[in-house]
Amino acid sequence: MERTKLTALFTAILLAAVSVPLTASAEEALPRLELIFGIKQMPDKTVYGLGETLDLTGGIVYDYATYIDYDADGRELRTYLDRFDQPMTREGYVLDASAFDNTTPGTYRIDLTKTETIEGTTASKTVSFEVMVGTRGDVSGDGQIDAVDASNLLIDCTCYGATGYHQFDARQLVFADYNEDGSVDAADASDILIQSTKDGVAKG
Numbered sequence: 273m274e275r276t277k278l279t280a281l282f283t284a285i286l287l288a289a290v291s292v293p294l295t296a297s298a299e300e301a302l303p304r305l306e307l308i309f310g311i312k313q314m315p316d317k318t319v320y321g322l323g324e325t326l327d328l329t330g331g332i333v334y335d336y337a338t339y340i341d342y343d344a345d346g347r348e349l350r351t352y353l354d355r356f357d358q359p360m361t362r363e364g365y366v367l368d369a370s371a372f373d374n375t376t377p378g379t380y381r382i383d384l385t386k387t388e389t390i391e392g393t394t395a396s397k398t399v400s401f402e403v404m405v406g407t408r409g410d411v412s413g414d415g416q417i418d419a420v421d422a423s424n425l426l427i428d429c430t431c432y433g434a435t436g437y438h439q440f441d442a443r444q445l446v447f448a449d450y451n452e453d454g455s456v457d458a459a460d461a462s463d464i465l466i467q468s469t470k471d472g473v474a475k476g
């Protein structure tokens with residue numbers, strides 16, 4: 273191929289490469305609103321006793337919005353409405369705690385939704401996280417702290433000793449630390465047994 277033809281070819285390729293971003297497709301040319309909304313920090317409280325009310329204090333979300341429009345030549349025009357870090361309790365965020373049941377031990381999903389409108393375009397984004405409800409010591413989740421819990425705990429400890437893995441799920445592990453020393457071990461099972469025996473004696 274002659275040098276002049278090669279140069280012409282390269283020029284054509286270069287022009288194509290440059291012109292692509294400037295010629296937005298019909299779909300891209302529509303204005304749109306992009307939201308970035310996520311959890312930066314969980315609320316202080318994610319473990320609840322029975323009957324305790326949900327509290328999002330300490331929870332922080334990151335909150336960014338970009339409105340993208342195009343001028344007559346297809347060039348992007350961006351408008352930013354960035355709020356950076358915001359408390360989960362910020363006015364305007366919609367909390368859906370309908371799954372939360374503080375009367376039944378379990379793990380419950382909490383949703384928090386942000387809705388933004390810029391230049392008549394609206395978008396929403398939801399973040400979700402989990403909280404746990406239960407009673408310390410009640411690993412079986414039946415509402416009682418008794419020999420069954422101590423037994424389950426010993427089985428989990430044996431499993432952990434043998435394999436390095438707990439049998440308990442995340443919620444059970446939280447409530448298994450009966451003596452609140454930060455570890456789940458035979459001492460918790462022993463303390464549960466002692467307490468449940470005392471309770472049994474007290475009940476007569």
Ligand SMILES: [Ca+2]
Pocket residue numbers: 448449450451452453454455456457459460
């Ligand atoms: Ca413990």
